[in-house]
Amino acid sequence: MLVRDTRFYRALKQHYLAQREEALATLDLYFKDSVGIGEHSNVLNEFKDWTHKLCEADEALEVLEKYYEQN
Numbered sequence: 001m002l003v004r005d006t007r008f009y010r011a012l013k014q015h016y017l018a019q020r021e022e023a024l025a026t027l028d029l030y031f032k033d034s035v036g037i038g039e040h041s042n043v044l045n046e047f048k049d050w051t052h053k054l055c056e057a058d059e060a061l062e063v064l065e066k067y068y069e070q071n
Helices: 009-031 043-069
Strands: none
Touching: 009 043
């Protein structure tokens, strides 16, 4: 059985896909609807935090693909 076919691998990949989608949705909301960030005193930190989460997810997905999905 290939690693990519295990439940643990699929769960890990789904975790990072969900993290990426959450970060993208949040950034979209913040960029397009400034009402969504009105309660935050340091808006730039919110943008940096969600951008960091997006980068983390993308990087993790790239690593999984590089080491476990290449034939």
